[in-house]
Amino acid sequence: MKSDSHNLALFGGEKTLDRDFKLYEPIGKEELEAATEVIKSGVLSKFLGCWHPDFYGGPQVKKFEEDCCDHFGVKHAVTVNSWTSGLVAAVGAIGIEPGDEIIVSPWTMCASATAILHWNAIPIFADIDPQTFCIDLQSIKDNLTSKTKAIMTIDIFGHPSDNHAIKSFALANNLKLISDCAQSPYSFDNNHRAGTISDIGGYSLNYHKHIHTGEGGILVTDDNQLADRLRLIRNHAEAVVEGMNITDLTNMLGHNFRLGEIECAIGQEQLKKLSRLVSSRQLVAAKLTSGLKTLSGLNTPYLRPGCTHSYYVYPITLDLRTIRCTRERIVQALIAEGLSPDLFMVGYSNIHLLPVYQKKQAYGTNGFPWSESFTRKDISYSKGICPVAEDLHDRTFLGIEMCLFELNDQDIHDIIKSFKKVWDNLPLLSQ
Numbered sequence: 001m002k003s004d005s006h007n008l009a010l011f012g013g014e015k016t017l018d019r020d021f022k023l024y025e026p027i028g029k030e031e032l033e034a035a036t037e038v039i040k041s042g043v044l045s046k047f048l049g050c051w052h053p054d055f056y057g058g059p060q061v062k063k064f065e066e067d068c069c070d071h072f073g074v075k076h077a078v079t080v081n082s083w084t085s086g087l088v089a090a091v092g093a094i095g096i097e098p099g100d101e102i103i104v105s106p107w108t109m110c111a112s113a114t115a116i117l118h119w120n121a122i123p124i125f126a127d128i129d130p131q132t133f134c135i136d137l138q139s140i141k142d143n144l145t146s147k148t149k150a151i152m153t154i155d156i157f158g159h160p161s162d163n164h165a166i167k168s169f170a171l172a173n174n175l176k177l178i179s180d181c182a183q184s185p186y187s188f189d190n191n192h193r194a195g196t197i198s199d200i201g202g203y204s205l206n207y208h209k210h211i212h213t214g215e216g217g218i219l220v221t222d223d224n225q226l227a228d229r230l231r232l233i234r235n236h237a238e239a240v241v242e243g244m245n246i247t248d249l250t251n252m253l254g255h256n257f258r259l260g261e262i263e264c265a266i267g268q269e270q271l272k273k274l275s276r277l278v279s280s281r282q283l284v285a286a287k288l289t290s291g292l293k294t295l296s297g298l299n300t301p302y303l304r305p306g307c308t309h310s311y312y313v314y315p316i317t318l319d320l321r322t323i324r325c326t327r328e329r330i331v332q333a334l335i336a337e338g339l340s341p342d343l344f345m346v347g348y349s350n351i352h353l354l355p356v357y358q359k360k361q362a363y364g365t366n367g368f369p370w371s372e373s374f375t376r377k378d379i380s381y382s383k384g385i386c387p388v389a390e391d392l393h394d395r396t397f398l399g400i401e402m403c404l405f406e407l408n409d410q411d412i413h414d415i416i417k418s419f420k421k422v423w424d425n426l427p428l429l430s431q
């Protein structure tokens with residue numbers, strides 16, 4: 001008979017812990033002071049949507065963009081009011097035509113693919129690598145058609161996509177490469193900053209990300225022409241092209257994607273903290289890994305050689321044949337031990353299975369843009385097109401939401417202790 005402390009809380013035993021973890025809060029007095037200065041100035045935004053020096057925004061926008069150029073080592077940084085806006089601007093800037101195809105991962109936040117549809121282009125979903133969870137080059141190759149115009153990679157959870165190899169493939173096939181680095185703002189791939197290998201990359205500044213300005217995003221590129229086009233789409237392109245002597249009107253329909261002065265002042269302070277904030281997450285991840293790696297049937301995060309990870313999420317996969325019980329049952333037992341349900345990400349996302357793709361209905365009622373003659377007719381979004389992403393989502397992926405909490409050593413200790421206790425009792429959970 002095992003002692004009570006070995007008895008799972010799920011079955012009436014003693015809980016491993018009984019307290020809440022501290023929530024992650026990267027905003028401090030520096031941001032408060034920076035925002036206050038802007039408010040005192042009275043100039044909360046200085047953008048003008050016409051050809052004028054203020055087309056490029058006010059002093060805080062310009063300063064934040066300069067800081068981003070230095071920080072990310074790029075020629076151009078363009079701030080936007082969300083990374084969703086940034087993705088829309090990026091897809092428009094590369095000169096996509098209605099019906100053109102962009103190959104994208106289904107294992108991401110919905111906005112990556114929606115940005116493609118916004119220009120009446122077609123998202124084509126390629127499967128992911130089972131270890132990095134990023135788009136798989138072989139599957140990109142398998143999905144290439146005469147309609148393919150670009151690839152969008154997503155550094156999901158903070159692991160860099162294999163952008164060096166994907167960029168070579170893109171160049172060889174005359175495709176553009178866009179990188180969604182919302183979750184990898186301080187990741188490196190063989191000394192290259194995530195987002196800077198592609199034609200256009202960028203980062204999210206929403207409240208849930210490593211650093212934030214409430215809402216916001218940053219686009220980065222080394223290409224002068226793409227940078228101009230991004231700035232035009234950000235700020236009412238159609239009203240500016242004449243003054244700027246732009247004759248190529250491809251996708252020169254602008255938006256108001258402008259980020260305000262307060263956010264850009266906050267962003268300057270947040271950028272200074274980025275490396276420290278991500279490094280502390282890497283330390284938490286290393287401690288979790290050293291505690292969890294001995295559990296059989298549990299795979300701790302993989303890191304491709306030469307890469308660093310930003311650990312937006314700490315990704316685990318389960319070998320169900322070894323553990324012989326479901327992921328859901330394990331999470332139930334971990335929560336009973338006193339861990340917050342918010343700590344767990346049970347599965348992630350299979351974007352291709354969203355209703356918009358299943359019903360092929362984006363604009364209006366008649367299936368536009370899939371129903372149009374410019375769109376290839378044999379496009380499938382059926383379950384089964386991305387077996388790796390689907391199996392991870394349905395059965396084997398378990399994420400730890402590192403970016404929600406400020407985990408200290410005691411918290412990490414208790415997380416590992418809870419996992420070990422559950423693993424010691426796996427046979428009871430499988431009954």
Ligand SMILES: *Cc1c(COP(=O)(O)O)cnc(C)c1O
Nearest residue numbers: 082083084109111182204205206
């Ligand atoms: C957060 C996120 C986005 C969207 O960013 P917003 O700034 O919220 O618009 C896009 N893609 C990924 C992978 C994200 O995590």
